[in-house]
Amino acid sequence: MAGTSSGIVAGLTAAALGTVGFLAYRAQATVPASLGAGPTAHATAPSKAPRDQHNPAALPSGSGTGERVVYSVDDDRVWLVAPGNRVQRSFPVRPGSVDPPAGTYWVTSRSNAATGTDGVPIEHVVRFTSVDGVAIGFSAAVNGGSDTAADPSVKTGGIRESREDGDAMWKFATIGVRVVVIR
Known part of the structure; x- marks a missing residue:
C-alpha cells in the first residue's frame, strides 16, 4: 500500500x-522582451512632437500608434490612447524632480497604495522605469494635493495626477501597457 x-x-x-x-x-x-529594461529607440517619436496650439489636449503627432500612455515631459500632460489612436482621456500632471528620458517603456509594476518618496500617501501607482535609482511612475496623492510643486532637493519620480485621473490611469495602464515619453 x-x-x-x-x-x-x-x-x-x-x-x-x-x-x-x-x-x-x-x-x-x-511579456515584451524589453519589459523592465531602459528606454528603447522610438523611430517615429521626435524629441519634440508638434502640438496643436489651439487644443492642448490633442494627441501630439509622432507619439506612436496603438494602445499606449503618452507622457509629455515638456507639457506636463498625459494621454490615454486606445487602439485606433482614439484618446480616451487627456489630463495635466505635476512631475517629480526626476524626469524620464524620451523613449518607449512598458508598465512594470503597480501598487494600489504606497507612500511617495516625498512622504505623501499615494494611490494607484503605475511604474514604468527608473532613473539613477529613482522609480518613475504615475500616482495620485490620497489627500488630493496634486498642485504642490515637488521639492527640488528631494529626488522624486512620482508624476502626480488628480485622484480622478489617477483612477482612470489605474484602470487603463495595466502591466505590460506601453508608455511613450516625449519631450
Whole structure:
C-alpha cells in the first residue's frame, strides 16, 4: 500500500511541476522582451512632437500608434490612447524632480497604495522605469494635493495626477501597457 501512495504523490508532483513549467513558459512568451529594461529607440517619436496650439489636449503627432500612455515631459500632460489612436482621456500632471528620458517603456509594476518618496500617501501607482535609482511612475496623492510643486532637493519620480485621473490611469495602464515619453 505504501508503494501505491508514494507513486501517486510522485505522479502528482510531476504533474504540478509540468504545469508550473508550462505557465512560466507562457508568461515569458507573452511579456515584451524589453519589459523592465531602459528606454528603447522610438523611430517615429521626435524629441519634440508638434502640438496643436489651439487644443492642448490633442494627441501630439509622432507619439506612436496603438494602445499606449503618452507622457509629455515638456507639457506636463498625459494621454490615454486606445487602439485606433482614439484618446480616451487627456489630463495635466505635476512631475517629480526626476524626469524620464524620451523613449518607449512598458508598465512594470503597480501598487494600489504606497507612500511617495516625498512622504505623501499615494494611490494607484503605475511604474514604468527608473532613473539613477529613482522609480518613475504615475500616482495620485490620497489627500488630493496634486498642485504642490515637488521639492527640488528631494529626488522624486512620482508624476502626480488628480485622484480622478489617477483612477482612470489605474484602470487603463495595466502591466505590460506601453508608455511613450516625449519631450
